[in-house]
Amino acid sequence: MDLEFDRKHLWHPYTCATSPDNSYPVVSAKGSVITLSPDIKLVDGMASWWSAIHGYSHPILVKAVQKQAANLSHIMFGGLTHEPAIELGKKLLEILPKSFQHIFYADSGSVAVEVAMKTALQFQRNNANLKRNKFLTIKRGYHGDTVGAMSVCDPISGMHALFSGYVLPQIFVSAPPLGFDTEITDEDFAEISGIAEAKQDEIAAVILEPIVQGAGGMRIYSPQYLKKIRDLCDKFDFVLIFDEIATGFGRTGKMFAFEHANILPDIICVGKALTGGMLTLSAMITSAKIAEIACKNGLPLMHGPTFMANPLACAAAKANLDLLTSWNWKDKILSIEKTLKDKLSPLKNNPKVADVRVIGAIGVVEMKEKINVAQFQVDCISRGAWIRPFGKIAYIMPPYIISQKELEKLVAALIFAVR
Numbered sequence: 294m295d296l297e298f299d300r301k302h303l304w305h306p307y308t309c310a311t312s313p314d315n316s317y318p319v320v321s322a323k324g325s326v327i328t329l330s331p332d333i334k335l336v337d338g339m340a341s342w343w344s345a346i347h348g349y350s351h352p353i354l355v356k357a358v359q360k361q362a363a364n365l366s367h368i369m370f371g372g373l374t375h376e377p378a379i380e381l382g383k384k385l386l387e388i389l390p391k392s393f394q395h396i397f398y399a400d401s402g403s404v405a406v407e408v409a410m411k412t413a414l415q416f417q418r419n420n421a422n423l424k425r426n427k428f429l430t431i432k433r434g435y436h437g438d439t440v441g442a443m444s445v446c447d448p449i450s451g452m453h454a455l456f457s458g459y460v461l462p463q464i465f466v467s468a469p470p471l472g473f474d475t476e477i478t479d480e481d482f483a484e485i486s487g488i489a490e491a492k493q494d495e496i497a498a499v500i501l502e503p504i505v506q507g508a509g510g511m512r513i514y515s516p517q518y519l520k521k522i523r524d525l526c527d528k529f530d531f532v533l534i535f536d537e538i539a540t541g542f543g544r545t546g547k548m549f550a551f552e553h554a555n556i557l558p559d560i561i562c563v564g565k566a567l568t569g570g571m572l573t574l575s576a577m578i579t580s581a582k583i584a585e586i587a588c589k590n591g592l593p594l595m596h597g598p599t600f601m602a603n604p605l606a607c608a609a610a611k612a613n614l615d616l617l618t619s620w621n622w623k624d625k626i627l628s629i630e631k632t633l634k635d636k637l638s639p640l641k642n643n644p645k646v647a648d649v650r651v652i653g654a655i656g657v658v659e660m661k662e663k664i665n666v667a668q669f670q671v672d673c674i675s676r677g678a679w680i681r682p683f684g685k686i687a688y689i690m691p692p693y694i695i696s697q698k699e700l701e702k703l704v705a706a707l708i709f710a711v712r
């Protein structure tokens with residue numbers, strides 16, 4: 294592999310082009326194992342950023358893509374439709390509560406967030422709330438790297454502080470307190486309800502990541518908070534958007550994270566695990582009510598990605614969701630959760646560790662100091678694991694199909710690296 298070319302010419306995510314970080318060459322990946330070379334094989338702790346839930350090169354997913362590629366790899370979605378889009382749509386509605394009725398396919402998570410924001414604004418326009426142009430959200434969130442999505446990421450600790458003069462200012466409140474079981478008091482909720490009341494004529498929608506805030510700090514919070522958010526949105530007629538791009542499709546132990554709270558958002562965004570890591574695809578899905586008002590009097594939604602509803606990606610996603618619903622993934626996630634809790638919790642006694650949090654197939658170790666990523670990776674690789682930390686956060690979220698032995702290897706590598 295011409296790694297010299299890679300260093301010189303290929304920009305990697307969140308890096309500097311002219312002084313790049315080290316990138317390890319991958320030759321193949323199968324199941325939960327990433328192969329760097331015949332003698333360097335790593336257990337995957339990242340599921341390629343939440344996406345490869347069934348591991349790599351799963352024969353059923355490979356077959357679905359091959360079959361689709363030979364028949365119809367891409368076709369414009371304007372004025373045309375196809376079986377993969379329709380069958381995937383049916384499957385999505387089948388696994389979602391009945392209130393969800395309208396699906397907009399896009400090509401990445403960030404774009405699904407943009408589409409959700411535009412749809413919420415269009416809803417408010419058609420509801421005669423012409424001045425409602427702002428989004429209310431919580432700090433420490435992450436919603437993607439396009440401009441609208443950037444505007445609702447944490448403005449300071451998020452990744453986009455440099456662009457503050459470019460990105461529209463939105464309305465931020467403190468993130469909910471940490472802990473799935475933490476009681477949410479009226480006091481915890483006072484700031485957001487005060488701001489909602491004061492700025493109700495400006496706010497079109499509330500957008501947040503339910504239960505787990507991902508790239509903004511891997512923060513797990515209480516479903517009670519979401520219940521209070523639902524009430525707030527009902528009171529002021531705000532559209533409620535849940536960004537389930539990271540949490541969707543089982544990762545937290547429920548098919549969707551909002552199920553922990555027993556409430557329904559108006560719009561959800563899904564992506565990442567949707568195709569099981571085979572191809573890029575996302576979707577924004579709305580309730581019947583939102584679509585009805587947003588599209589009142591035949592008003593179209595002016596959005597249409599070139600690769601909207603790409604048949605290859607839809608076929609991969611349909612096969613992936615069929616696969617997901619064909620086995621007892623819930624028990625598997627519970628067993629991963631138990632191992633992560635048992636093995637990671639003792640790290641709380643390590644003086645360098647600030648916190649340990651686990652939900653579903655997500656294990657998080659927050660350090661007191663910023664992690665030296667390069668050294669951390671060398672340590673993990675020496676113990677046969679692929680784990681990539683950010684900031685003070687080291688975390689693992691393996692493919693669901695990981696074996697107990699592989700999971701224990703991952704955890705041991707993590708513990709070794711934070712030692």
Ligand SMILES: *Cc1c(COP(=O)(O)O)cnc(C)c1O
Nearest residue numbers: 401402403435436437507538539
């Ligand atoms: C990754 C992520 C996005 C952005 O998705 P992309 O496919 O990278 O554009 C948006 N929201 C959340 C919660 C994410 O984790």
